[in-house]
Amino acid sequence: MASQTRSHTDTFAALSQCFTTDLAALTNEEPPADITPTGFIDLVERAMHVFGGAKRDHLQRAGEELDYAIGHLTDALALTGVDQRDRLARARTHLRYAIETTR
Numbered sequence: 123m124a125s126q127t128r129s130h131t132d133t134f135a136a137l138s139q140c141f142t143t144d145l146a147a148l149t150n151e152e153p154p155a156d157i158t159p160t161g162f163i164d165l166v167e168r169a170m171h172v173f174g175g176a177k178r179d180h181l182q183r184a185g186e187e188l189d190y191a192i193g194h195l196t197d198a199l200a201l202t203g204v205d206q207r208d209r210l211a212r213a214r215t216h217l218r219y220a221i222e223t224t225r
Contacts, residue, residue, distance in 0.1 A: 134159035134198070137210055137217075144221045145169045163195045166217070173224075180223050187220035 138157050146153040148169045154161065166188055173185030194213035198206045 133206060133210055134162060134195075137214055138162040140214070141166075141217050141221070145217075148172055148221075148224065159195075159199060163192060163199075166192050166195065169220075184220040184223040187216045187223065191216035191220065 138159070142157055142162065142165065143153045145165050145168075149165070149172055151165075151168075154165070157165065170185050170188035170192065173181045173188070176182050176185060191213045194209045194216065198209035198213065201209060
């Protein structure tokens with residue numbers, strides 16, 4: 123069981139390490155040094171809210187992509203193994219697209 127918890131945390135850590143700086147920049151925050159999986163989901167949610175009232179199509183799309191990512195990340199919290207990796211891969215795709223869309 124400890125190995126499942128460690129794998130779960132390590133997998134989220136790898137994903138959050140890739141995107142935390144960009145997401146924090148979108149929210150005008152300093153990137154957290156050590157972020158938990160739920161803290162990362164909260165950061166994605168705050169970034170999504172930045173685009174909630176956007177009038178431009180590309181920013182609205184970025185907000186939608188972040189919303190999809192939140193769903194996959196939240197699902198991944200309760201999963202392990204291949205199912206968790208699949209959800210995190212889907213979340214990564216949405217996160218990447220959202221960030222690229224804002225540029």
